[in-house]
Amino acid sequence: MKAALSRRVRSAAAFLLTALCVVIALVPLLSLAWLVVSRGWAGFSWALLTEVPGPPGGAPGGVGNALAGTGVVVFWAALLGLPLGIGAGVFLAESDHDDRLASAVRFTADVLAGVPSIVAGIVAYGLIVAPMKRFSALAGAVALAVLMLPALARTTEELVRRVPGALREGGLALGIPQWKTSLRIVLPAAAAGIATAVLLSIARIAGETGPLLFTSLNNAHWSLAPDQPIGTLTVQLYNDAISPYPAMQQRAWATALLLLVVVGLLNMAARVVAGRRAEGAHG
Amino acid sequence: MSMAHTAPLAMSGAPPRRAGSVRTGDRLWRLFLLAAGCGVFLLTALILIVLARLALPVLHQPGTWAFLTSSDWDPVAESFGALPFVWGTLVTSAVAVVLAFPVGLGVALFITEVAPTWLRRPVTFAIELLSAVPSVVYGLWGLFIVVPWLRETVEPALGAALGFLPLFSGPPLGLGYLAAGLVLAVMVLPTLASVSIEVMRTVPAGLRESAYALGATQWEVVRLAVLPHSRSGLVGALVLGTGRALGETMAVAMLIGNAPSVGTSLFAPGYSLASVIANEFAEAGSDAHVGALAALGLVLFLVTIAFNAAARLLIGRRQP
Amino acid sequence: MDETVRMAVRGLSAFHRGTAVLHNVTLDVRDRSVLAVIGPSGCGKSTFLRCLNRMHELAPGASVTGEILLDGRDIHGPGVDPVALRRRVGMVFQRPNPFPTMSIFENVAAGLRLNRMAGDLDAVVERALRAAALWDEVKDRLRGSPGSLSGGQQQRLCIARALAVEPEVLLMDEPASALDPIASARVEDLVHELKARYTVVIVTHNMQQAARVSDSTAFFYLGRLVEHSPTAELFTNPREERTEEYVTGRFG
Structure with a gap:
């Protein structure tokens, strides 16, 4: 043995x-x-959340404007990216299995999902910054929307496909038109899952830095305007991290904590929504 | 029950107008879905067009081949060579994948084969957490923790033991290919692990059971049934992880040292495609400079597309 | 029993990706009667049912030839909207499929609401639930989720949902096959009652059920209509040999 x-x-x-x-x-x-x-x-304090960053070498101030700026950029990105991403997902889910166009869209989305975020930044630069001759929150939002779209489309497709076909048939058999059956019966049945996917993709783009460096740029002052450069947590954090001043490096660590809290909360919200869906399935 | 047979509420009296409006709604809805679906194509086309339009003048000027093989990058003199960036991107990605793949495989095996059921979820969750951390935070951590550690402990030791190899020669600077590659390894680990797990889950239970029935130990089951069956999928994970590493921007930009040179030592500072775009794009003064950076972006885009497409084919379509 | 013909099927063939699954079927469905459709699985009885409200054509690669007349008008005629047709020809499926995101009330009202039909919703919902013999069981929890109902209750809810849009014909695709015997008996009783006001076509694999609820029965085999006779006659004295073999349990 x-x-x-x-x-x-x-x-x-x-x-x-x-x-x-x-x-x-x-x-x-x-x-x-x-x-x-x-x-x-x-380095955490109320000032971090309410003040604008102090000058290099001076008092640290805060990143309140950048927190708001991240919110603004993400808001516009979601406004652009969600309808298209979810729409593409529903398109894929409602197409037949042997639909060539749909297969091609699906493959493109899969491949696009792996495009480096920095490339999305160049595209937004070419589409928005160059013609407007100005860095802007909107340009940053376009870059982030490009990033969220492919994965969201694929996730939505899977979730909508998981809705039993019997529900769609039930709607159609009542004489409800296809578009209303999709919007009012099928999509609501997948809504919790889609909400989870949306929250996760927002969490992901909220942590993006690279494409924002040359689209939304940065702004040391309060600004919510979509057509102006805007500060964001990630860009502020990057600038502070590579600066030679200890006070700014300190601010970078505090900003990192703030960023992790924001991303963590979004992830947690996604989990809560997903959990509620699981519960609903038992009821 | 007081349900008299009333005349059908709407139908017989329904004017044809309703039928018409129903069809319009369906047509508009399908049009919207088609537009959204084709939006994915449009997006890909848009990326290519924008990159090409910005980059073409530069690719014409010195020629694509000269651009890719020149190692001289001097925006002020409008001399643009991509080699240092291509090199840096390849080296850091290679370091990352070489370090992360065995660990990712081990983690995947632990979660699918070894861990008791109660431990699987927390370990999976922890690995997922790694992928939720924003890249710039990895950069910060790398800058203040990994770089000093490499400079003071790892690189001197490696240099003393293996310094006769060009790979481990030179002064221990901390910032450089090794630092960027090491932090990249942490960042691609969750991708490698989660794809590997997914691949291993597709191993048919019957295959596993028949190996057990032959009297194999648990490890032999992994070696004889699980790994061979997952091989192409694991290669796919490797390719996907490499694709991730190639495009990763911020952590590399903060750790690679930002020196546009072609170093042969892992300790040397270098530069990567994504990080030079991140650092120079906003300040690019001339159209030529913007064009050269866009050309780097185009190279990066095409390379990552190729890697992703290859990975998809290797991992296979498991969606319904 | 009314002798008026409600639906007339003339030379109906149905195809799926070029393969015929239903061959040249001709039969009449009389007004306010119950027609049972029986036959071994794969005989085309479900496809037949789905042709009657044009649900069949929703499947990719599906097509039909022949005519189906509803009150004398071809349902495939130009200007006939399949969506509008399905409000006149309602359908209940094998497995109960209540809309999970809607309350019990909203489920019954869904057809009216989403079609923007006029009417007093409260009254319509109550009438439909009473007609489906479910009112007493759910009247106190109309705002509750259909997920809390038993399978048999869910199926009656789906019947109420179909009745709420006041169809003229009700198609039922093995409506009791997923239910336990007691719930199944309730659905059968309900079919009996519905006959007074609606024309019912019910597909079933259960011959006792067909014998109990229907006025006439159609036997399908390999995509063809073998025999359509008054139910008593078909089960006791079938004209065709294959029918006899099937109803006596010698095959199928």
């Missing part, structure tokens, strides 16, 4: 190795979380 024993030992060793991999993966997560929370908390 010696062979069997050594085989079992090898099995145990291999699995120990996989456990070690999990530990290796968790070390950066814990290190990052600990540093952002401890250093960020040290």
